[in-house]
Amino acid sequence: MSEIxxxxxxGPFFAYGLAPKGRCQWDPNGHYSWKExxxxxxITPDAAGTKIHxxxxxxxxxxxxxxxAMIEIWQAxxxxxxxxxxxxxxxxxxxxxxxxxxxxxxxxxxxFDTIKPGAVPGPNGKQxxxxxxxxxxxxxxxxxxxxxxxxxxxxxxxxxxxxxLIPADRRGTLIAHKQPGxxxxxxxxxxxxxxxxxxxxxxI
Amino acid sequence: MSLIYPKxxxxxxxxxxxxxxxxTVKRSPSKPLVIVPHTLSELSGPAFGxxxxxxxxxxxxxxxxxxxxxxxxxxxxxxLDEDKRPVPETLxxxxxxxxxxxxxxxxxxxxxxxxxxxxxxxRTITDKNGYYKFITVKPGAYPWGNHHNAWRPNHIHFSVFxxxxxxxxxxxMYFPGDYLFPxxxxxxxxxxxxxxxxxxxxxxxxxxxxxxxxxFRWNIVLRGREATPLDTDKD
Numbered sequence: 179m180s181e182i183x184x185x186x187x188x189g190p191f192f193a194y195g196l197a198p199k200g201r202c203q204w205d206p207n208g209h210y211s212w213k214e215x216x217x218x219x220x221i222t223p224d225a226a227g228t229k230i231h232x233x234x235x236x237x238x239x240x241x242x243x244x245x246x247a248m249i250e251i252w253q254a255x256x257x258x259x260x261x262x263x264x265x266x267x268x269x270x271x272x273x274x275x276x277x278x279x280x281x282x283x284x285x286x287x288x289x290f291d292t293i294k295p296g297a298v299p300g301p302n303g304k305q306x307x308x309x310x311x312x313x314x315x316x317x318x319x320x321x322x323x324x325x326x327x328x329x330x331x332x333x334x335x336x337x338x339x340x341x342x343l344i345p346a347d348r349r350g351t352l353i354a355h356k357q358p359g360x361x362x363x364x365x366x367x368x369x370x371x372x373x374x375x376x377x378x379x380x381x382i
Numbered sequence: 383m384s385l386i387y388p389k390x391x392x393x394x395x396x397x398x399x400x401x402x403x404x405x406t407v408k409r410s411p412s413k414p415l416v417i418v419p420h421t422l423s424e425l426s427g428p429a430f431g432x433x434x435x436x437x438x439x440x441x442x443x444x445x446x447x448x449x450x451x452x453x454x455x456x457x458x459x460x461x462l463d464e465d466k467r468p469v470p471e472t473l474x475x476x477x478x479x480x481x482x483x484x485x486x487x488x489x490x491x492x493x494x495x496x497x498x499x500x501x502x503x504x505r506t507i508t509d510k511n512g513y514y515k516f517i518t519v520k521p522g523a524y525p526w527g528n529h530h531n532a533w534r535p536n537h538i539h540f541s542v543f544x545x546x547x548x549x550x551x552x553x554x555m556y557f558p559g560d561y562l563f564p565x566x567x568x569x570x571x572x573x574x575x576x577x578x579x580x581x582x583x584x585x586x587x588x589x590x591x592x593x594x595x596x597x598f599r600w601n602i603v604l605r606g607r608e609a610t611p612l613d614t615d616k617d
Contacts, residue, residue: 182605184394184395187403190487318407320403371408
């Protein structure tokens with residue numbers, strides 16, 4: 179019998195502890211010296227690869243913006259390496275952590291600046307298409323929900339083993355769409371928590 | 383060390399939709415979650431070095447010119463996996479209301495005073511035994527709009543990482559003997575009583591410091607247990 183500690187909601191007031199320097203306006207006075215541990219800009223001087231901007235809205239079952247959500251992302255670097263394993267030989271881009279956090283603003287908008295991830299190892303010895311793991315927390319969510327972000331301009335999506343498990347008519351909810359004419363390259367990824375066009379979330 | 387993450391363990395978690403907590407009604411997925419295998423993307427997770435924090439970040443009573451009002455307390459314990467092995471060097475973040483039950487956040491309009499000497503955020507990294515410790519003040523109860531005369535039991539919000547992106551946990555630590563437990567839909571969203579009790583800290587007299595601060599102990603158990611080798615001797 180497992181004895182794990184149950185999850186509880188992040189609630190509406192997390193920002194000053196978890197995302198103090200984010201886009202979410204929580205501080206009436208504007209002075210707060212808490213240095214953020216994790217922010218929404220993952221780009222480090224030592225990280226090679228394509229700089230990208232990811233932006234989207236988080237919407238509830240009525241299509242209304244969720245203005246108190248926290249989005250966390252976890253990704254590989256441009257060469258498809260995760261920065262997790264302690265004791266592995268150091269990567270040349272040791273400062274790139276692959277982890278980011280963004281709190282939504284009054285319009286439910288979150289955003290990240292990062293490096294486009296490379297393909298990473300997947301089941302059966304095959305590569306997975308480049309993707310980012312996304313975790314959503316919010317008031318009204320008693321536990322986090324997980325999804326994935328794939329890129330609209332990746333041919334490798336067609337052969338991705340995880341995407342293949344998603345019903346074809348819902349697969350599009352996991353695709354971030356490349357926006358025309360932006361520098362840096364910008365992808366749009368809205369997260370619909372509930373409803374007809376609900377984003378696919380994972381039972382993992 | 384390789385860990386597996388049995389999904390049955392998550393039975394202790396609240397359901398996404400828990401209508402007594404009204405905000406879940408429009409913020410819970412309505413379609414079945416899609417089962418996918420755990421790949422390297424899920425089995426890896428962020429690591430934090432000690433440069434992520436400052437030494438004093440775990441003492442919430444020393445972040446301003448003076449000391450905050452309220453009962454000074456020590457909250458400590460271990461972060462463990464399902465096999466009760468310590469989870470070392472993992473980031474633990476907390477945030478909480480002040481002793482009057484008021485958060486610094488602009489959205490909190492509860493007419494209780496803010497304390498100029500208390501913000502209410504802290505963080506630390508567990509040591510090699512998975513041990514963490516905070517010094518703070520006991521948070522007050524506060525009203526919220528979920529239903530008529532709704533009050534949250536005293537609690538401290540916790541955010542913990544663990545060894546992979548699947549062990550990520552955001553939860554709340556409660557205090558023993560709270561009279562608001564029976565009325566709180568967030569606490570009671572955990573329907574199994576044994577699981578609910580695991581969110582309640584214990585009063586720790588042994589580590590209470592005479593003439594200075596009460597102590598509460600709370601262990602946090604994350605997903606993950608050691609992979610059991612397949613039994614191949616049967617035939």
